[in-house]
Amino acid sequence: MEDLSGGQFGRIEFRSTTPQGHQGMIRNDKLTTRDEVVWGDLYMPKNINGKVAAVVMSHGVEGVADTHDTYTALWVRSLNNAGIAAFLVDSYSPRSMGNLSGAKSLNLNSTINISDAIHALKILSTHPQIDSTKIFNIGWSLGGTVALDASFPAYGKYILPPGVHWAGSVGMYGGCNFKTRVDHLGTNTAPVLLLLGETDDNTPASYCVDYARTLARDGNKVSYKVYPGAGHDFDRYEERPRQFYHGLYRDCDIEVKLSPQPGAPGAGYDFVQNKRLNGWDEIKAATDSCKKMGNVTIAGQRQAREQSVKDVLEFINTNSKQMKGP
Numbered sequence: 450m451e452d453l454s455g456g457q458f459g460r461i462e463f464r465s466t467t468p469q470g471h472q473g474m475i476r477n478d479k480l481t482t483r484d485e486v487v488w489g490d491l492y493m494p495k496n497i498n499g500k501v502a503a504v505v506m507s508h509g510v511e512g513v514a515d516t517h518d519t520y521t522a523l524w525v526r527s528l529n530n531a532g533i534a535a536f537l538v539d540s541y542s543p544r545s546m547g548n549l550s551g552a553k554s555l556n557l558n559s560t561i562n563i564s565d566a567i568h569a570l571k572i573l574s575t576h577p578q579i580d581s582t583k584i585f586n587i588g589w590s591l592g593g594t595v596a597l598d599a600s601f602p603a604y605g606k607y608i609l610p611p612g613v614h615w616a617g618s619v620g621m622y623g624g625c626n627f628k629t630r631v632d633h634l635g636t637n638t639a640p641v642l643l644l645l646g647e648t649d650d651n652t653p654a655s656y657c658v659d660y661a662r663t664l665a666r667d668g669n670k671v672s673y674k675v676y677p678g679a680g681h682d683f684d685r686y687e688e689r690p691r692q693f694y695h696g697l698y699r700d701c702d703i704e705v706k707l708s709p710q711p712g713a714p715g716a717g718y719d720f721v722q723n724k725r726l727n728g729w730d731e732i733k734a735a736t737d738s739c740k741k742m743g744n745v746t747i748a749g750q751r752q753a754r755e756q757s758v759k760d761v762l763e764f765i766n767t768n769s770k771q772m773k774g775p
Contacts, residue, residue, distance in 0.1 A: 452575035458491045461536070465568040467544065468560040471598075471629045472707055472715075477607040487565055489538035492521075493578065494529040502583035502616070502769050503534035503576075505569045507562055507599075509590030510549045512541040519685055524587070527758045533765060534579055540565045554591075555696035555740045562588075562595040567605045574613045583769045586618040587761065590652065590681070593623025593643070597671075600641050603631035603709070615639045617768040619761055622681055624652035625660040626701040627736060632669050633706055640670040642764050644757050646679035651745035653699055674760065676753035684757050685749030692744045701739040705732055 450463050465487045468474040473481035494501060506520060513520065520537055528535040540562045541547060549557060566586055574581035588596035598604065600618040618641045643661055645654035654675050664671040676683060680690075702720040717726030719735045726732045 453572055454575055454577060456577050458493045460488055461491050462486055462488045463568060463572045465565045468564055471560055474560050474564065475603045475631055475707055475709055487540060487543040489536050489569060492525045492529055492535045494532045494534060497578055500578055500580040501532055501534050502765055503536060503573050503579045504528055504585045504587050505566050506535060506537045507566050507586060507588035507592035507595045509592050510554045512548055513537060513539040523684060531762050536569055536573055538565050538569050550695060552696055552742060559591060559595055562592065563599045563604055566595060566599045567608050570615065571609055571613060581613060583616045585616050585765055588623065589621045590623060593620035596620040597623060597641055598629065600637040601631045601635065602638060603634040617764060619644060619764060622646050622649055622652055624698060625657035626698040628660055628704040630704060630706045632664060632667060634709060636669045640768060643673040644760060645673060645675045646681060646683045647675050647677050648679065649681045651681040651695065656702065676756065679750045679753035680746055680748055682747040683750045683753040688749045688751065690746050690748040692746050694742060695745045697741045697743050698739060700741065703735055
């Protein structure tokens with residue numbers, strides 16, 4: 450589907466790409482990118498009067514199928530009740546990828562999720578009932594990292610038409626152990642809020658707190674909030690803790706500043722080893738050395754779940770007022 454000028458809702462197929470990596474995406478490297486048709490479900494609020502704000506929802510490593518109830522019962526319902534459209538994008542099913550938790554999570558290509566989110570922004574901006582200046586991105590776990598990455602203009606440079614950009618982004622309990630930075634190519638144009646769990650043993654909050662402070666210091670619009678006593682997946686309804694054997698990067702602290710120039714990998718640094726990483730071979734070796742399998746705990750927490758909904762709606766409302774809409 451090329452556009453939503455007919456006011457479509459429900460299952461929406463749209464064009465996206467599968468880049469092989471972050472560098473190829475910011476360079477618009479056609480040799481390492483293939484075109485894809487993916488889909489998402491667009492849920493419109495009832496009793497629409499004029500144009501509404503919208504949210505592109507970016508899922509985690511489990512995909513949409515295994516976490517559908519949390520996304521729809523909590524988030525879609527909360528957004529629609531507040532008069533906000535919700536577009537739940539599925540990056541895995543169209544590519545026949547399934548659930549990528551466990552050991553598979555150690556070799557993820559998150560640029561497919563970034564590409565899908567930005568292409569979703571592009572097509573949502575053509576919907577006659579959606580205010581194109583008030584489209585937000587919210588992501589969970591891996592999707593939280595995606596929402597942060599996709600907020601930077603370097604990724605949308607070759608995708609988005611002039612004047613189309615995010616109104617804001619929310620990353621929920623995303624990982625910040627491996628930081629792929631492109632903000633030196635252009636700071637984010639809309640605010641990003643990171644919502645984190647204090648006791649998260651999968652994607653520890655401390656790395657994202659440090660990263661948010663660094664990004665803000667360097668001129669980016671990034672803030673954060675840490676929920677006391679909350680762990681990974683704190684917005685789940687199921688509050689009984691469960692452990693999973695899962696791929697981890699939680700002992701890493703690596704940063705790579707990408708270069709848009711062919712043949713130039715960018716500058717890398719390993720903060721754990723306190724050394725510079727020269728070239729992709731050293732970057733890959735450092736990353737591979739800290740990949741581990743281990744037990745992680747997920748559990749919903751009522752207080753954090755309810756507060757996160759309030760914080761997200763306040764974030765959308767505040768930043769919608771700051772945008773010029775119809």
